[in-house]
Amino acid sequence: MLKLNNINKSFQEKQVLKNINLEINAGEVFGLVGENGAGKTTLLNIISQVLMPTSGTVELDGEVIKNLNQLKGKVGYILDIPALHDFLTAREYLEFLAAPQKLKKEELRLLTNTLLRKVDLEEAADKRIKGFSRGMRQRLGIAAGLVSDPEIVLLDEPSSALDPKGRAEVLSIIEELSEEGKTIILSTHILTDIEKVCTKVGLIVNGEIQITGTVRELLKAYQKNVYFIECEDENVGDLIRELSKLDICEKAYKVKDGVNLNFVNGKNQETLKAIKNLKTPYSGFSLKKSSIEEIFLLAGNKKRKEEKETIEKEVNSDLISEETKSLIQKVLNRQNNPSQKNEKDKTEEEK
Amino acid sequence: MSEFLAVFKKEWREVMRTKKFYIFLGISLALVLFAFAVLALMHFLFKLPGMEVDEILMQTFKFTYKNATTVFVNFLASYFALLLIIYLRNYMSREIKEKKWILPLESGIKPQYLVIARILAITLTILISLISAFILHFVLCLIFCEPGATMEILPNGDFVLTDITKGKAIGEAFYSYGMILVYILFLTILILGINSATKKPALTVIIGLILIIVVDSVLASVTVKIAGTSVALQSFTPFVFTAQAITKATLPWVCWLSAGLTTAGIIVLMIFLSLCAIKIKGEKIK
Numbered sequence: 266m267l268k269l270n271n272i273n274k275s276f277q278e279k280q281v282l283k284n285i286n287l288e289i290n291a292g293e294v295f296g297l298v299g300e301n302g303a304g305k306t307t308l309l310n311i312i313s314q315v316l317m318p319t320s321g322t323v324e325l326d327g328e329v330i331k332n333l334n335q336l337k338g339k340v341g342y343i344l345d346i347p348a349l350h351d352f353l354t355a356r357e358y359l360e361f362l363a364a365p366q367k368l369k370k371e372e373l374r375l376l377t378n379t380l381l382r383k384v385d386l387e388e389a390a391d392k393r394i395k396g397f398s399r400g401m402r403q404r405l406g407i408a409a410g411l412v413s414d415p416e417i418v419l420l421d422e423p424s425s426a427l428d429p430k431g432r433a434e435v436l437s438i439i440e441e442l443s444e445e446g447k448t449i450i451l452s453t454h455i456l457t458d459i460e461k462v463c464t465k466v467g468l469i470v471n472g473e474i475q476i477t478g479t480v481r482e483l484l485k486a487y488q489k490n491v492y493f494i495e496c497e498d499e500n501v502g503d504l505i506r507e508l509s510k511l512d513i514c515e516k517a518y519k520v521k522d523g524v525n526l527n528f529v530n531g532k533n534q535e536t537l538k539a540i541k542n543l544k545t546p547y548s549g550f551s552l553k554k555s556s557i558e559e560i561f562l563l564a565g566n567k568k569r570k571e572e573k574e575t576i577e578k579e580v581n582s583d584l585i586s587e588e589t590k591s592l593i594q595k596v597l598n599r600q601n602n603p604s605q606k607n608e609k610d611k612t613e614e615e616k
Numbered sequence: 617m618s619e620f621l622a623v624f625k626k627e628w629r630e631v632m633r634t635k636k637f638y639i640f641l642g643i644s645l646a647l648v649l650f651a652f653a654v655l656a657l658m659h660f661l662f663k664l665p666g667m668e669v670d671e672i673l674m675q676t677f678k679f680t681y682k683n684a685t686t687v688f689v690n691f692l693a694s695y696f697a698l699l700l701i702i703y704l705r706n707y708m709s710r711e712i713k714e715k716k717w718i719l720p721l722e723s724g725i726k727p728q729y730l731v732i733a734r735i736l737a738i739t740l741t742i743l744i745s746l747i748s749a750f751i752l753h754f755v756l757c758l759i760f761c762e763p764g765a766t767m768e769i770l771p772n773g774d775f776v777l778t779d780i781t782k783g784k785a786i787g788e789a790f791y792s793y794g795m796i797l798v799y800i801l802f803l804t805i806l807i808l809g810i811n812s813a814t815k816k817p818a819l820t821v822i823i824g825l826i827l828i829i830v831v832d833s834v835l836a837s838v839t840v841k842i843a844g845t846s847v848a849l850q851s852f853t854p855f856v857f858t859a860q861a862i863t864k865a866t867l868p869w870v871c872w873l874s875a876g877l878t879t880a881g882i883i884v885l886m887i888f889l890s891l892c893a894i895k896i897k898g899e900k901i902k
Contacts (some may be wrong), residue, residue, distance in 0.1 A: 315718055337724040348715040352633040364622035365724035406719075413723045522726065 266290050267312070267448065269418060272321035274307055274472075282306050282472045285321070289450065289465070291416070294443045296463035297452040300563055304472040305452035306345070309419045312450065313342040318510045338365075341415035345422040347406025351395035355386055355405050359393060362412040380408040384438060384552055400431035407438055417448045424458060436462055447468070456561055468561050476561075492540060495523040496547040504545040511539050511609075523547070525559060623729045627737035636703075644749035651688035652756055655679065680764025681757050683786035685792045688753055689861040693747075697803055699740070699746050701824035704807045707738060710829060713815070717894060722775050727894040732811075734854060735890065739804050744890075746800060749791045755788060788864060795861035802854045802879050803828070804833040809886020812893035832858075842868045855880040 272285040282304050299305050310316040312323055314336055323330045330336060334517055350358055359377040368376060381387045384404035389397065397405065403423060410418060410467065420439070424432040432455075439546045442485050458465050460480065467477035476483065496504055504524050508517035513536045516527040528536040533552075540550055620736035630639050658677040677683065707732070708731075711717055717730055763785040766778050806827070811820040835850035836859065850859055851867050 313718075313722065333811060336722070340722055342718060342720065344715060348718065350626070350630065350716065352630050357626070357629070359624045362720060362723040362725070364619045366696075367619065409719050410722070415722075495732050 266324075266326060268324040269308075270313070270322045270324065272318045272323070274304075274311060274316065280472060281320075282311070282318070285469075285472075285474055287467065287474065287477065289448060291448050292443075292446050293465050294439065294449045294451065294463045295304070296456065296459040296466040297450060297469060298459055298466060299455060299542075300454055300571070301544050303457075303469045305454075305469055306421055307472075309342065309421050309450065309452055309554045313340050313419055315342070325491035333457060338413040339415050340417045340419060341410030342419045343348075343406045343410040343421065343423060344550070345425060347402055347409065349394050349402060349405060349409070352479065353379060355391055355397075355408075356390045358405070359412055362409055366413070376412070380411055383441070384408045384412070385434065391428065400427050400434065403427060403431065403435060407435070411442075415447070415448070418442060420451045422453055423451070425453065425455060432458070456556075460556070466561075481572065484554075488554050488560065489527060489530075490496060490552055491559070492526040492528065492536060492549040492550055493520070493523055493553055494526060494540065494543075494547050496545070500545050500547065504543070504547065507543060507545050513539055520559070525555070527555070619725065620729045620733065624733040624737060627733045631737050631741050636738070637745070638647060639703075639747040640741050642729060642750055643696065644660040644745040645752055647691045647696060647752045648688060648749050648756065651691050651753075652684065652760070655684060655687050679761045681761050681789045682737060682764050684753070684757050685789045686862055689792050689796045689858075691856075692800065693858045693861065696800065697828055698825075699828050700800065700803060701726050701807055701821055701828070704738070704804065705820045705824075708734065708808050708812040708893065709817065709820075712893060721894075728891055731890045731894055733888065735805060735808055738808070743797070745754060746797055750797075753793075754786075754789065761785075777840060781835050791864060792861045796856045798879070799854065799857035799861065801839070802857070802883065806888050809889045810880075812886075814891035815893065831855075843872060847871060851875065852878070854882065 267289040269285050269287040274282040297305050311318050353365055356377050381390050424435045452595045465479050468475045501519050508514050508526055513528045513532045756849050763780050763782045766780055779863040807824050810823050832855045838849045851871040856875040
């Protein structure tokens, strides 16, 4: 079991991780979700001992990990952009990484062939890495992370820069690794990947873990009935504004092809009536369960709302000029409602 | 294959496949030809009609082993050293910055192997390049050069030229090769160590230039008396090798001892700094 106890990390004045406590059991596929800059990579760097925490400990099977030596061969860390040696062939690179195992030539060949087959790079085995595509480099990075047959595999946004085919290939590899019993920590901001492969997930917002649990637990705890209202892109902003004014509305937010409406519990009939009376044009609506993606989106928004309230208190103090207050307010409004266009954008569109 | 050999093999592949080997070899050989070209230019320039040059001064531009070696060694001590500083300015830090050592360390490769193999590969490259250049230089000397003469100052102040034997000329040439080789190898490891410690290419270049230009000049201009002889402070430091390559002056044994110890000490320190650098301590937020 991998355990993180009160992990804090600061760089100079800025605290990037705050009191992270996590337990990841052997064989789990843990999805670490968060936006860019939330602290996912920093957390993975700390787990892999590339970085030391400012305070707190990392424990592996009850042993406190203090340096890289203790993790040798136990952890495979695959970076978002794998740092590979372009002048080597794929096979040569894996053979280089396998050096500590002191294998015989035949055994080395067998190992590299197995790894390359696992990531579907057998045909490119003797080609220089320099000529590899982004997807091939990512897959080779995964193979490289598996050379020492580690118990724990850390993947930092393995599919973020890949096309759909590449993503599917990487996810398939992750599923295979999971079936082999490896513990996987996958950091990503692509929530659909989480639903496909993860047994447990955690949302990290501004360096803090907001919610954790298995996908089933999270859906059970946070999943709600929502109305999906299908409409054209141009009507989304108006629809959100109109819905937000309703008493039954908890949250209205943009999703693909329309808007989701989280309504007050027990107000289904009133909500149905309100939707039918909407003035903004829409093409249809349906009742559904919120997905894990939507749960995380709301949890992240909640955190941002709390932070916004803190900032607003400070903004409304007498210490700041009116001009500065106005500027900060505009920025906060844009952050909170990205679908709202400002006057300049609207004017440009009209032109 | 042993772990270290496997790591060294990867470093050697880098040196060959990224053309570093050919670049250093090319530059070394080019400097030999350039040195001879300059010597030839001066030699024939002073032979032009109307150019009346003193016989003593002409000795400086004759095709002798000494002159050919002096020009070549000067080029190595200046141009080659400068190129070395610029080319190696991020040789160690780049690997750390690009995170290329994370996967090898995680897979169990010893950090000291990564560092030493990298230093060894580039040092070997420079060694082979210089030896090749020395061979070319020596062959050209055999073809074009005469043993030459040494200049002696008589008690009455007159200069006298005394012929030297071919054996002695060749011996002096090899002595110069040896001295400049030690200096260049020392400089290589020094720059790698500075780069490992600072992790900043620009700072590496600045420190390198300060050392080889300013510090060397200052040490050369400050003298101390040893057993009645004035000796420059430079003679006690690794910079003595480049001076010896050119002047071949006789030095007290204590100078050699000091230079040897400081050279070895600095090399060990630079390797130690390189080993410390691989401990990735932290990242700056961008």
